[in-house]
Amino acid sequence: MTTSPVVFIHGLWLHASSWEPWLSLFRERGYEALAPGWPGDPGTVKESREHPESIADRGIDDVVEHYAAIIAELPGRPILIGHSFGGMIAQKLLGMDLAVAAVAIDAAQIKGVLPVPLSALRAALPVFKNPANAHRAVSLTPEQFRYAFGNAISEEESNALHERWSIPAPGKPLFEAASANFNPHSPAKVNTSNQGRGPLLLMTGGQDHTVPESVTRATLKQYRHSTAVTDIMEFPDRAHSLTIDSGWQEIAEAALAWLKNQSL
Template structure:
């Protein structure tokens, strides 16, 4: 039986943005799934046309959504998440719902203290208005270029925006921003779990949304667990690293790491 892999997207990207990864992982013998978040429509166009369905979903909603999908499988899946999807993957792994996880430019979990100015600027379209907590917010092409496409050409950033960008719920950003002030924050991950599967953290050195310092601080949160926790840096990549013209290098690095873990 082939090992299942669940791809988990983050804010502002549609689940279909994982298709090149899913195709590559399928070629390597994995069974792949790339479900959307609660409220996401089947296509980018439909998601853009119905942002109200996307609005209001928080971190716990997304975790429960993916937990239900996992419980319908015959075996624990490998979890591959990007941005907030990387946080969700870590939460699911901490709950022993995954065989392993690859968290790519993952949103900061509770306990991560660095808050770079570029992160604040990337989140400003949502965090600038408290009312956005219950709404879905879209990025402009210019905001997308700063948050995602700053390491690729302006033309490629625009192409990525046109192809994959959808509205995103504001609630997860507010939950993450308040995590270190909330003892019961949904952004809390069981980083001390000794029995969980291996975890790979991937950082992009030019990422504005989740700078490398955030990923390295995340790594420190796992210091009380002896379970495998690795980190790999891509110095020249930004937040678009899963969808831009350099995606294959990141995907193949992830595949190599999984094989090293006998997965």
């Protein structure tokens, strides 16, 4: 087994501490695991809610540079596991040869992916309804969180997850991703043609409103010009909360099994 550390990268609206169950499981299985927050993220959910200005106006490039600096301090190139926008960041870093492998779970849309399903637009509406939100941090109400994350679980569980893990999120990455196909220098561009990169697993929840399965399958097609390993795994009954809800361990075990198959 490799001794590559595992770096977990959260997405919008979730605090880095939402990876705690994953960290425990991966450490039990012999991995060194860490889950650093995005640049500006306070240390706790409470502080994040009290100081949204510290999170605001952080774009994709800011986040990539932040994690690249963290990786540079590690003893070796890590395995990256990212959810939502964290999945996009993981793909960018893998394409830059800064990781040995990546698992991108319900990863945000990269440049070149064309389908924008109505459910994805509705999930992002709390941000898109005001252009000024590009420079702000925006919170989700419990109802908005249920539509974007918790639509495949009970309302009670969704509300509990919102209370436990949800934090304000910078609007900037969403605006950058939305305009990616009109910007030749978009920060949402990933080096999908890198032949020498490590293996990539794309995971998708079949009930996901925020990153529907069609987006993940379109992402897979973006890698068609690379001979590097690119796999996809679908969980038909799961939605965007799949990394944090009561079924999280099924997703984590699937990631662990895939890593083992890659001799990682």
